[in-house]
Amino acid sequence: MAAGRAANVEGCALARDCLLVVIGSSGYDLDLIHAGKRLAEALDAVWTVVDVQTSSLGFMPDRDRARRLEILRIAASLGAETVALHGASLAATIADYARLRQATKILVGSPTQLGWLALSQYARLAALKRLSPGIEVIAVAPGFASTHAPSPTLRAPRHRRAEHLRRRARQYLSAIAVTAVCTAIAFPLSGHVDLINIVMIYTLGAAIAGLLLGRGPSALTAVTNILAFDYFFVPPIFSLEVLDPNYLVTFTAMLVVALIIANLMIAVRERTEAAAAREHHTAALYAITRDLAIARDVEAMVTTAVRQIGEVLRAHAQLLMCDEDGRIIASQIPIVRSARPAADMNVADWVAVKRLRAGMGTRQFPAEQATYLPLQGSHATIGVLVVERADASEAMLPEQQRLLEAMADQLALALERARLAELAHAAHLAAERATMRNTLLASISHDLRTPLSAIAGAGSIVAQNDFALDIHRRVTLGRLIEDKARDMSDLLTNVLELVRLESGAEVLNRDWHSLSDLVGLAIARHESRLSGWEVSTDVPGDLPLLSVDSNLMVQMLSNLLENAIKYTPPGTRIHISAQHYEGVIRLVVEDTGPGLGVDVPERLFEKFTRGRLEGDIGGVGLGLAICRAVSRLHGGEIRATTSPMGGARFEIAVPHDEEPSPIESPLSVA
Amino acid sequence: MTVGMHLALVVEDDCAVQKVLRMMLEANGFRVVIADSCARGERDARSQRPDVSIVDLGLPDLDGIELIKSIRTWSPMPIIVLSARTAEAQRLGAFEAGADDYVLKPFSAPELVARVRASLRRHVRGEEPTGVLEFSDLAIDLTRRVVQLRVGGEVRLTPLEHRILETLARNRDRVVTHSQLMKEVWGPNRADTRSLRVFITTLRKKLERDPTRPKHIVTEPGVGYRLVVDSQGDDATGDIRSSD
Numbered sequence: 001m002a003a004g005r006a007a008n009v010e011g012c013a014l015a016r017d018c019l020l021v022v023i024g025s026s027g028y029d030l031d032l033i034h035a036g037k038r039l040a041e042a043l044d045a046v047w048t049v050v051d052v053q054t055s056s057l058g059f060m061p062d063r064d065r066a067r068r069l070e071i072l073r074i075a076a077s078l079g080a081e082t083v084a085l086h087g088a089s090l091a092a093t094i095a096d097y098a099r100l101r102q103a104t105k106i107l108v109g110s111p112t113q114l115g116w117l118a119l120s121q122y123a124r125l126a127a128l129k130r131l132s133p134g135i136e137v138i139a140v141a142p143g144f145a146s147t148h149a150p151s152p153t154l155r156a157p158r159h160r161r162a163e164h165l166r167r168r169a170r171q172y173l174s175a176i177a178v179t180a181v182c183t184a185i186a187f188p189l190s191g192h193v194d195l196i197n198i199v200m201i202y203t204l205g206a207a208i209a210g211l212l213l214g215r216g217p218s219a220l221t222a223v224t225n226i227l228a229f230d231y232f233f234v235p236p237i238f239s240l241e242v243l244d245p246n247y248l249v250t251f252t253a254m255l256v257v258a259l260i261i262a263n264l265m266i267a268v269r270e271r272t273e274a275a276a277a278r279e280h281h282t283a284a285l286y287a288i289t290r291d292l293a294i295a296r297d298v299e300a301m302v303t304t305a306v307r308q309i310g311e312v313l314r315a316h317a318q319l320l321m322c323d324e325d326g327r328i329i330a331s332q333i334p335i336v337r338s339a340r341p342a343a344d345m346n347v348a349d350w351v352a353v354k355r356l357r358a359g360m361g362t363r364q365f366p367a368e369q370a371t372y373l374p375l376q377g378s379h380a381t382i383g384v385l386v387v388e389r390a391d392a393s394e395a396m397l398p399e400q401q402r403l404l405e406a407m408a409d410q411l412a413l414a415l416e417r418a419r420l421a422e423l424a425h426a427a428h429l430a431a432e433r434a435t436m437r438n439t440l441l442a443s444i445s446h447d448l449r450t451p452l453s454a455i456a457g458a459g460s461i462v463a464q465n466d467f468a469l470d471i472h473r474r475v476t477l478g479r480l481i482e483d484k485a486r487d488m489s490d491l492l493t494n495v496l497e498l499v500r501l502e503s504g505a506e507v508l509n510r511d512w513h514s515l516s517d518l519v520g521l522a523i524a525r526h527e528s529r530l531s532g533w534e535v536s537t538d539v540p541g542d543l544p545l546l547s548v549d550s551n552l553m554v555q556m557l558s559n560l561l562e563n564a565i566k567y568t569p570p571g572t573r574i575h576i577s578a579q580h581y582e583g584v585i586r587l588v589v590e591d592t593g594p595g596l597g598v599d600v601p602e603r604l605f606e607k608f609t610r611g612r613l614e615g616d617i618g619g620v621g622l623g624l625a626i627c628r629a630v631s632r633l634h635g636g637e638i639r640a641t642t643s644p645m646g647g648a649r650f651e652i653a654v655p656h657d658e659e660p661s662p663i664e665s666p667l668s669v670a
Numbered sequence: 671m672t673v674g675m676h677l678a679l680v681v682e683d684d685c686a687v688q689k690v691l692r693m694m695l696e697a698n699g700f701r702v703v704i705a706d707s708c709a710r711g712e713r714d715a716r717s718q719r720p721d722v723s724i725v726d727l728g729l730p731d732l733d734g735i736e737l738i739k740s741i742r743t744w745s746p747m748p749i750i751v752l753s754a755r756t757a758e759a760q761r762l763g764a765f766e767a768g769a770d771d772y773v774l775k776p777f778s779a780p781e782l783v784a785r786v787r788a789s790l791r792r793h794v795r796g797e798e799p800t801g802v803l804e805f806s807d808l809a810i811d812l813t814r815r816v817v818q819l820r821v822g823g824e825v826r827l828t829p830l831e832h833r834i835l836e837t838l839a840r841n842r843d844r845v846v847t848h849s850q851l852m853k854e855v856w857g858p859n860r861a862d863t864r865s866l867r868v869f870i871t872t873l874r875k876k877l878e879r880d881p882t883r884p885k886h887i888v889t890e891p892g893v894g895y896r897l898v899v900d901s902q903g904d905d906a907t908g909d910i911r912s913s914d
Contacts, residue, residue: 482778489776493756509758512864514871516882517889524883537882541875545864550891551758576882 017045020098021080021107022090024051028109029071035140036107037078048101049075051084051398052093053270069397076396079363084398086274091124095131103135110139168216175217178209179224183232190233198233199250202226203257210262211269218262225258226251281403284312288407292414301418302383305411309387312407313400317387319375319411320348326380328352343386347372352381359386361396371396373405375412382415433502443621447491451484458484490562494622497555501629508633512545513553515578515585521550522557523576530561532570538577544656546585548634556630559623560589560650568593568647575645580656584636587652590643601640627652676790677701679720681711681737682752683730687775691724691752694779695786708732715741722790724782727753727764735767742768748789752777758892765847765893772845772893792843803839803899805886808877812836817876825876830855834869838887838897847894870895 021036023029033049040047051072072082087093098106108125129137182205186198202225209221230240234247242248288308295301302319309317320328320343328349347365351358351372359368370388374381385408389396396404458477462469469477516539523535546553557576564574573592578585598604605628606621624640627650631638636654643649678700680691692702703718705711708731715723723741727734738749751764754775761772770789773782803810809818815832817825827835837854838846848863855866870889874881888896 485776512867514867516871516874517867520882520884521889521891524888537880539882541871541881545867554891 017043017105018101018103019043019045019047019105019107020094020101020103021047021049021075022052022094022109023049023071023075024053024068030074032107032109032140033071033075033078033080036075036080039105039107040080043105045105046081047079048081048083048103050094050097051082052090053084053086053274072398073361073396076361077366079366081363082361082398082401086271089127091127091131094128098132098135105136105138106132107138107140110141171213171217172220175209175213175220176224178205178221179228181205182225183228187232195233198229199254202229202254203261206254206258207261207265210258210265215262215266218266219259222255222258222262226254229254277399281312281399284308284403285406285410289410292410295414298415298418301411301414305407305414309385309404309407313387313396313404314390315387316390317385318343320345320352320384320386322352322381322383324380326352326355326377326382328384343370343372343384344368348384348386351384355381361401371404373408375408375415377412377416377419382412382419385411444491444495448488451488454484455481491622493555494559494626497552498622498626498629501552501626501633508549509551510547510549512547513550514545515539515543515587516541518548518550518553519557519576519578521554522561525554525558526561526565529565530574533565533568534571534573536573536575538575540578540580543578543580543585546654546656548654549630552630552633556627556652557587557589559627563623564589564591564593564648572647573645583656585654585656587654588649590645590649591647592643592645593647595642595646596640596648604640605638675699675701676721677703677718678786679711679715679718679723680704681706681708681723681729681734682726683707683728684726687726690779694783698783700786706730708734708737711737712740715745720747722748722750722786722793724750724752724786725769727751727755727760735763738764738767738769746793748786748793750782750785750789752782761890761893762847765845770844772890788843803842805899807879808886810835810839810877812839827873827876831869831873831876834866834873835897838895842897842899845890845894845896851894 017040019036019040021032023032036047036049039045049072051068072084076082083097085093085097087096094106097103106128108128109121110125125137125139179202182202186201190198206218206221206225210218213221227240230242230247230251231238234242234244236243288305291304291308292301295304298321302321306317306319309315323329328345344365347358347368350364351374354364355374355376356362356364357371357373358364359371360366361371365372370386373385373387375383375385387404458480462474462477462481516537519537519539523530523537561574564572568574568591574589575591576587576589578587580586596604605624624638628638631652631654634654636652638650638652641649641651676699678695680688680695680702682688682691682704683706688704688706692704695702703714703720705714706729708729711723711725711729714720725734725737729737734751734753738751741747741749748770749768750771750773751769752773752775753760753764755761756774764772770792771785773785801812803812807820810816811818812832812835815827815829817827819825833855834851837851848866852862852866870887871881874884874887877886878884886898888898890896
C-alpha cells in the first residue's frame with residue numbers, strides 16, 4: 001500500500017490534478033463532496049476529502065461526530081480518499097497537507113451566513129489562500145436543493161438517533177444541574193462573602209461543565225450561570241432586573257470567560273481522546289507485529305493477523321492467498337473464514353492483478369460492502385485481505401483505514417519473509433542434492449567395483465578346473481564371495497535409504513514401537529557377524545513406546561552396530577543402552593574399541609566422510625549420514641563422543657511427546 | 671524328512687537364482703521343479719502336487735502375490751516368498767495373500783533351507799495345539815494358562831496375554847500379522863498397535879531370558895510376530911505333547 005500511495009503522489013506531481021475537498025467548515029459538506037466529485041471527474045483528478053478537527057478557541061458549532069463519519073463514508077463510497085487531520089489552525093493544517101500531497105486545487109465551502117461566523121470564515125479563506133501559493137482555492141456555494149435539508153442517506157438509523165437524542169438531553173439537563181449546584185453552594189454564603197467570590201464559584205462550575213460536557217451544554221451552563229447570578233445575587237435579589245450597569249460588564253466577562261474555559265477544556269479532552277485512540281492503534285500495530293514475528297509458519301501468521309484485524313476494527317477479515325504469479329489460488333479453502341458472505345472473487349482477482357485497493361472506501365468498486373487490500377510482495381501480490389465491518393453502516397474512520405493498511409503491510413512483510421525463507425531453503429536443498437548426487441556416483445562406482453572384483457576373482461578360481469582346491473580353500477573363497485556380496489547389498493540398502501530420506505519428511509512411516517524390540521531387531525540383523533563381539537544391552541522394559549519409523553530406526557541402529565564391527569577388533573565389548581529423561585529418549589551405542597580417531601566428530605555425520613581413510617575397510621561413509629538423517633527426521637539429534645568405556649560413543653536423543661494410552665493396559669487386566 | 675523325498679516347486683525367472691536354489695535344495699534332499707512364470711507355476715503346482723513352494727514376487731507375466739492367492743484357493747501347502755522387495759507394505763501383502771514365510775534376497779542358503787523345513791514340519795504336524803508347548807528353557811501350558819520356567823518356577827498369564835500367546839501358538843513358526851493378532855485377541859475394529867506392543871513386551875518379560883534379544887516371540891518388522899518353536903534344525907526342543 002505504501003507503494004500505491006507513492007504512485008498516487010507521483011501521479012499528482014506529474015500529470016494529474018490533485019484535488020483536496022475540505023469539509024467541516026460549512027454546513028453543506030455533502031454539496032461540497034458532490035462538487036468535488038464532478039470536478040475530479042472532469043479533470044480526471046485524484047481527489048481527497050479532508051476533515052480537519054481544530055482546537056482553536058473560536059466557539060465553532062459543535063459538529064456531530066456521527067454526521068461527520070457519515071459524510072466521510074459517503075465521500076469514500078464516491079471514490080474519494082479520506083483523511084482526518086488534527087491541527088491548531090484550519091488554514092495552516094490544510095496548507096501543509098496540500099503541499100505534502102502536491103495538490104493543485106482546494107475546494108472549500110463558501111461563507112454563507114452573515115455575522116461574525118461569516119467573518120471568521122472569510123478570514124480563514126484568506127489565510128488559506130495566503131498560505132498556499134500556487135494552489136487554486138475554490139469556494140463553493142451550496143446547491144439549492146440541499147442547503148438545509150440533509151439528504152436521506154445522512155439519516156442515521158432510527159434507534160441510534162433516538163439514543164443520541166436521549167444522550168444530548170441528559171447533557172443539557174446536567175448543564176442546568178451544574179448551575180443549580182453552584183447556586184446551592186453560593187446562596188448560603190451570600191452576605192458573608194464578596195459578590196466577586198460568588199462569580200468565582202459560577203466560573204468554576206462553567207469550567208467543570210466544559211470538562212465533562214459538550215460544547216452546547218457548556219454554553220448553556222455559561223448562560224444559565226449568568227441568569228442565576230443575576231436572579232439570586234445581584235440587587236434587586238429575586239429579580240432579573242439590574243440596577244447597577246456595572247454588572248453588565250461582569251456578566252459579559254463571565255460569559256466570555258466561561259465560553260473560553262469550556263472550549264479549552266473540550267479541546268484538551270478531544271486531544272486526549274485522539275491521543276488515546278492513536279495509542280490504542282499503535283498498541284494494536286505493535287501486537288500484530290510481535291505476533292507475526294513469533295509465528296512460525298504462514299498459517300499461524302494469517303490466523304494471527306486475521307484475528308487481530310477483526311478484533312481491532314470490529315470487522316470480519318479473511319485472507320485469500322495468491323500463488324507465485326500473484327493470482328488468487330482458485331480452489332482454496334481460505335485458512336480463516338468467517339460466517340459472513342464470501343468475498344466477491346471478481347473484485348479480489350482484480351485487486352490481485354492490479355495491486356490496487358478496492359471496495360468500500362476506495363475509488364474502485366466503491367459499492368462493495370467490504371474493503372479489498374492487496375498484500376504486496378516484492379514481485380507479486382501475496383494475497384488479498386478482505387475486510388468487512390461487523391456493522392456495515394458504520395464507516396471506517398480514516399485513522400482506522402490507515403491502521404488497517406499498516407497491519408496489512410506488516411502481514412505482507414511477514415508472509416514475504418516466510419516465502420523467501422522457503423525459497424532459500426528449497427534452493428539450498430537443491431544445491432546440496434546436486435552435489436550429493438555427483439559425489440554419490442563417484443563413491444558408489446568405486447565402492448561397488450572393489451567387492452565386485454573380489455567376487456569375480458574368487459568365482460573364477462572356484463570355477464576353474466585346473467586348480468586343485470582343497471575343501472578349506474573352497475570354503476574360504478565361498479565365504480569371501482558371500483561376505484562381499486552382502487557388503488554390496490548393505491551398501492545398496494543404505495544408498496536407497498538415503499535417497500528416500502533426502503526426498504523429504506513425508507517418508508516417515510510412524511507407528512508405536514518398543515525400543516527394546518527395535519534394538520533386538522538391529523542385533524538380529526548382524527547376529528552371525530556379531531559372534532566375535534561381546535554385545536550387551538540395557539534397555540529397560542518400562543520405557544514408553546515411541547512413535548517412530550521402525551525400518552529407519554532399525555537401519556540406524558544396525559548402521560551403528562556395523563560401524564562397531566568394522567572399526568573395532570573382535571572381542572570388543574559393544575553396549576547398547578537407553579534412558580528416558582524429561583521427555584527425551586536417550587539411546588547410546590558405545591564400545592571399548594580404539595575410539596573415533598578424528599578431531600571433529602561432527603564431520604563423521606556428513607555424507608562420504610569416513611573416520612579412517614585406509615582402503616581396507618569398505619563403505620562410502622553413508623552409514624552415519626543416514627543415522628543423522630533418521631534422528632533428525634524424528635526430531636532428534638545424534639552425537640559422537642568418546643565413551644567412558646574407552647571407545648566410541650554414539651548418543652541419539654529422540655523427543656518423546658506423548659505417553660501412549662493403550663486401550664487396555666496390562667495392569668488393568670492383570 | 672524321513673518319509674521319502676519332498677518335492678519343492680521353485681517359481682523364479684532368474685537363471686542364476688534358479689541354479690542356486692536347485693543346487694541348494696537338491697543338496698538338502700529335495701526334489702525340485704522349476705517354473706519361470708506364474709502361469710507355469712500354477713500349472714506345475716496342479717500337476718506335480720509339490721510339498722512346498724518357493725515363489726519370487728517379480729515374475730514376468732503376473733505378480734507372485736496373484737499366484738499365492740490362486741494356490742491358496744485349493745491348497746494349504748507351505749508357500750515361502752523369496753523376494754528383494756523390502757518395503758513393509760509389500761511383505762504384509764504377501765502374508766495377507768497367504769504366504770507362510772518371507773525370505774529377503776540376498777538370502778543365505780542355510781537360512782532358507784531351515785525355513786523351508788520348518789514350514790514343512792508345521793504343515794505335517796497340523797494345527798490346534800491344546801496341550802503343553804515345550805521349549806528348551808520353558809514350557810507353556812495352554813490349558814492352565816501357566817508358563818513353567820526351567821529356572822524360576824511358574825509364571826501366570828493374564829487372560830489377554832494368554833489369548834495372544836494362544837494365537838501365536840496356533841500359528842507357531844508362522845508369522846501372525848498385527849491385524850490378525852488384534853482381531854483374534856480384541857475382536858474386530860479395535861486396531862491399536864500400541865496396546866499390542868505393550869502386551870508383547872510384558873509377555874517377553876515373562877517368557878524370554880533376555881527380552882531385548884527374544885528367542886521365542888520374534889518380531890517380523892512391520893508385519894507381525896512369530897512364535898518360534900523350532901530352533902534351527904534342532905527337532906528335539908520344540909515338540910508339542912498333545913493332551914488328547
